Amino acid sequence: MRYRSIILLSAATLALAACGHKSETSTTTETSVNDTMVAADNVTDISTPAIPSQGQTFANAAAASDAFEIATSNAALSTSHSAAVKAFAGKMVTAHTGSTAKLKTAAAAASPAITPDATLTPDQQQTLDALKAKTGADFDQAYIAAQIDGHQKTLDALKAYAASGDVPQLKTFATSLVPTVTAHLNMAKGLKP
Structure with a gap:
């Protein structure tokens, strides 16, 4: 038991x-x-961080392009000794100031509204800084080269967005600027320092 x-x-x-x-x-x-x-x-x-939409990315690139053209052209107005370069630079400041206003209007009309960010890309900032360090004929040559390169890149971006953009208001903006930017590119190519 x-x-x-x-x-x-x-x-x-x-x-x-x-x-x-x-x-x-x-x-x-x-x-x-x-x-x-x-x-x-x-x-x-x-x-x-949210990945920016295609429309936001385009608006930022267009705004930065305008800011770059205005900044480099203001530098040309104060530094260049060439009457042709100064005349071109004056036209660029006016044209790109107008382009910025059109971009803001198109972006605000988008749904949802887009706010373009005009912060220069690192390459644009580097080019601007290098340009500001130059004088005389060196400045004019660098300015012309920057205008040709910048306008070509802008033209490519406008054509691409006009063809396949996702925001109708920005597509219209891009399409309407293609002839103007093409004309600016051709003018820049014709400049002599």
């Missing part, structure tokens, strides 16, 4: 131990699941 009591007592102890262990596992599992859920919630709280 004593042997039987020991066996029953041992079985009861094992059963209780198993229950206790099961409870701890369950609590540990629940805690792990809850910790994972909290961690997942924290991950969703991390703000990731």
Whole structure:
């Protein structure tokens, strides 16, 4: 009988131990699941920068192009000694100031509205900085080269967006500027320092 009591007592102890262990596992599992859920919630709280839309990207590029043309042309107006370069630069300031106004109007009419960011690209800023360090004929040659390169890149971007852009107001803007930018490119190619 004593042997039987020991066996029953041992079985009861094992059963209780198993229950206790099961409870701890369950609590540990629940805690792990809850910790994972909290961690997942924290991950969703991390703000990731939104990828700009095609329209926003185009508007930013067009605004930066205008800002670059205006800044480099203002530099030409104050630095160049060439009457032809100064005349061209004056036309560029006027034309690109007008283009900026048209861009803002088209972007504001989009749904949702777009706000163009005119921050120069690193390449544009580097070109502007290098240009400001030059004088005389070196300045004029660098200015003309920058105008040809800048207008060609702008023309390519306008044509591409006019063909496959996603914002109708910006497509119309791009299409309407192709002839003007083509004319500016041809004028820049004809400049002599």
